[in-house]
Amino acid sequence: MNVRRELLGVYTVWYREVLRFFTDRSRIFGSIAQPVLFLVVLGGGISSAIKGVMSSGGPLAAAAAGLGSNFNYLAFLFPGILGMSVLFTSIMSAVSIVWDREFGFLKEVLVAPVSRTSVAIGKIAGGSTVAMAQGALILVLAPLIGVTFGVVEAIGLLLIMLLLAAVMSSLGLLIAARQKTMEGFQVIMQFVIMPMLFLSGAFFPLTHGSWVTLIARFIPVTYGVDALRQMLLPAAVMAQFRLASVGLEVLFLCGFFVVFLVPAVALFSKQD
Secondary structure, eight states: OOHHHHHHHHHHHHHHHHHHHHTOHHHHHHHHHHHHHIIIIIIHHHHHHHHHHHHHOSHHHHHHHTTOTTOOHHHHHHHHHHHHHHHHHHHHTTHHHHHHHHTTHHHHHHTSSSOHHHHHHHHHHHHHHHHHHHHHHHHTTGGGGTOOOOHHHHHHHHHHHHHHHHHHHHHHHHHHTTOOOHHHHHHHHHHHHHHHHHHTTSSSOOOTTSHHHHHHTTOHHHHHHHHHHHHHSOHHHHTTTOOSOHHHHHHHHHHHHHHHHHHHHHHHTTOO
């Protein structure tokens, strides 16, 4: 095996994915507009509802008070929006595989003088980089809702987003490896993405001991969102919600990455 040639193949596929993103202005705009819409509509609406419930008295007010009198739902939601952006972008980056297969471009790539493993790794690396870049664009909005962080935290956030993106890009490749049509791939993606998103605690706190939290522990997005939240929110707030330490959650994400990557590369390498 020519290592230099294989690395060049990985770089070429990665560069194509990144170039397609940064030259598509509508895609960049959409990557910012959707999270902002969620923050304004979902975040603003639920934040107002929580304040209304806490001021109304009664059993609902007592339950809401358990969140703390200084609970800022917009700040709580923001890491979930970051996770959502990374999830959507990374797992849907695999759509290019199905697209290339339908239009014959994938066949040209697969006959190139590099291994299919290198092509698969390049696809995952490209999807992960694009997803992290979109997350970084959303991260710029943090000060507008009162979320602050330093340079060290910013680097940690980018690394966690990159790791989460790599996990989900691997899952996307695993699903796309045998999909023949765009319609079939999109149906499966929606079936996978939406439950992951809503069960991960991206929008609502996970209650310890509940069946939702039990299921959430088997979802990789849960650990990515929780790690991002711990990096952005005060420790006093996260003491009520966190599932594990950031280090342990990074280890879980690495485990998911290996579990998805190995069969994804194996299936992609058996392309016809």
